[in-house]
Amino acid sequence: MTSGLSAAIAIAKKDIIIQLRKKFEVFSMFLFALIAVLSFSFALVSQGSIPEDVGSAMLWVIIFFMGMFGFAPIFLSESETGTLRGLATAPIPAWSVYVGKVIYGFVLMGMVEIFLVPIISLLFGFSFLDNLPLTIAVLCVGTLDLAAVGAMASALTMPSEAKATVFPLVYFPTATSGLILLIEITKIIVLGPGLIPVMLLFEILLAHLIAMLTLSASVFHFALTP
Amino acid sequence: MNKNRLIFFGITAAISLLYVYMTWIFAPPDVVLGENIRIFFQHVAPALVAYGLFGGTLLCGLMYLWQGDLKYDIIGAVSIKLGLLFTTITLLSGMMWADAAWGTPWNWDPRETTTLILWIAYACILAYRASVSDREARAQFGSIFGIVAFPMVILSYLSIRIWNTLHPIVIEASGLQMEVEHMMTLLVAMIAVTMIALIMVELTYKVDSAQEKLMRIRMSRS
Numbered sequence: 140m141t142s143g144l145s146a147a148i149a150i151a152k153k154d155i156i157i158q159l160r161k162k163f164e165v166f167s168m169f170l171f172a173l174i175a176v177l178s179f180s181f182a183l184v185s186q187g188s189i190p191e192d193v194g195s196a197m198l199w200v201i202i203f204f205m206g207m208f209g210f211a212p213i214f215l216s217e218s219e220t221g222t223l224r225g226l227a228t229a230p231i232p233a234w235s236v237y238v239g240k241v242i243y244g245f246v247l248m249g250m251v252e253i254f255l256v257p258i259i260s261l262l263f264g265f266s267f268l269d270n271l272p273l274t275i276a277v278l279c280v281g282t283l284d285l286a287a288v289g290a291m292a293s294a295l296t297m298p299s300e301a302k303a304t305v306f307p308l309v310y311f312p313t314a315t316s317g318l319i320l321l322i323e324i325t326k327i328i329v330l331g332p333g334l335i336p337v338m339l340l341f342e343i344l345l346a347h348l349i350a351m352l353t354l355s356a357s358v359f360h361f362a363l364t365p
Numbered sequence: 366m367n368k369n370r371l372i373f374f375g376i377t378a379a380i381s382l383l384y385v386y387m388t389w390i391f392a393p394p395d396v397v398l399g400e401n402i403r404i405f406f407q408h409v410a411p412a413l414v415a416y417g418l419f420g421g422t423l424l425c426g427l428m429y430l431w432q433g434d435l436k437y438d439i440i441g442a443v444s445i446k447l448g449l450l451f452t453t454i455t456l457l458s459g460m461m462w463a464d465a466a467w468g469t470p471w472n473w474d475p476r477e478t479t480t481l482i483l484w485i486a487y488a489c490i491l492a493y494r495a496s497v498s499d500r501e502a503r504a505q506f507g508s509i510f511g512i513v514a515f516p517m518v519i520l521s522y523l524s525i526r527i528w529n530t531l532h533p534i535v536i537e538a539s540g541l542q543m544e545v546e547h548m549m550t551l552l553v554a555m556i557a558v559t560m561i562a563l564i565m566v567e568l569t570y571k572v573d574s575a576q577e578k579l580m581r582i583r584m585s586r587s
Contacts, residue, residue, distance in 0.1 A: 288513075291509075291513055295493070295506050295509060297506075298497045299493065299496040299497050300496055300497070301496050304496070305492075305496050308489040308492050308493050309489070311485070311486070311489060312482075312485070312486030312487070312489045312490065312514045313486075313513050313514055313517075315482050315486065315517065316482075316516050319478075319479070319482075319520070323528070339527070340527070343523075347516055350516050351513065351516065354512055354513050354515075354516075358430060358512055358513075361430050361505055361508075361509055362506065362509055
């Protein structure tokens with residue numbers, strides 16, 4: 140278990156270092172998010188503002204779409220450079236490869252979100268300051284949930300002939316359930332307590348994350364063995 | 366056709382006729398919904414059967430990964446196709462009911478929305494499977510996809526308990542919250558639709574297996 144986790148951290152570290160050397164991918168994701176903010180503003184801004192609940196919901200929609208950029212190459216790059224075989228034959232459990240990629244996806248998205256969340260909050264005119272600890276917890280769990288789904292979706296696109304087209308088809312069905320919960324929780328944080336207790340939704344989101352991680356990690360060795 | 370199958374077909378036909386009778390003649394109009402209650406039986410039974418079929422995809426995926434037998438992959442894919450068919454019936458009958466009860470066919474109610482997402486999600490699995498030409502890879506990766514997509518089914522089922530919704534909660538821990546005649550009709554509807562679905566699964570499985578064999582013969586000849 141410990142060796143598996145240290146292998147996962149080593150894989151994540153390797154990917155993060157490669158990513159930091161490239162730089163342009165993180166910057167491209169950030170720019171894509173800003174373009175999305177602008178595009179949505181054309182449809183949503185009415186009399187100089189956007190309703191708070193709509194704005195906060197758009198935050199996760201933008202992060203969801205940004206994930207398509209960030210998560211799609213997670214395994215495809217390994218497959219294209221021929222290093223996937225090395226990962227598959229390495230003397231480490233298959234789940235540690237998956238967990239390593241999830242950690243990498245989480246860090247990658249986190250790097251963009253640090254800048255993106257305050258900007259979107261400012262432009263769309265909503266504030267998370269009413270419940271900052273819960274906001275940080277939701278951002279962490281939500282991003283981890285999307286990374287867990289995105290890493291698995293990237294692995295699933297490997298055998299497909301139309302990889303670029305197929306990734307959204309795999310990412311959407313698995314990520315939507317988490318996305319709905321994230322949007323709902325964020326709306327409640329921004330608007331204040333509603334009819335639904337926010338902690339119940341947060342617990343369901345946590346359960347979703349645990350279910351996705353467990354399901355994916357337990358079947359991941361089938362995705363690595365051709 | 367063997368005797369057992371013939372008996373099963375006969376029982377299904379008889380229960381289906383009973384289902385039609387109970388839905389349209391036996392079940393009394395509802396106090397609130399009036400005659401529109403009859404749409405309810407065409408709505409709930411296919412919805413629960415669709416959930417069951419998507420659950421079948423999950424089980425077949427696990428069985429394929431465990432045993433490597435291609436028949437589980439074929440049954441899993443058949444479950445998706447028929448699950449989509451029953452979800453379509455659920456959505457259409459739901460829209461008819463919503464139009465009659467709430468004045469508009471689509472309300473973006475959490476149950477409506479999550480059911481539509483469910484339809485799109487499983488349609489995506491079919492599209493994904495079609496994009497993988499290698500048969501073994503399609504079975505292996507398709508099984509994994511069928512497993513990791515299942516939380517959406519749970520969320521769709523639980524949506525009326527999580528969110529504030531227009532949908533009434535009929536199935537409670539204490540039992541079904543409805544009149545006895547409606548409860549009996551729903552039970553018969555459930556049995557009839559489940560039996561019809563099982564027959565459809567078997568027939569579609571046979572067609573798909575035959576296609577699979579044909580494909581293998583063609584490939585071995587070429």
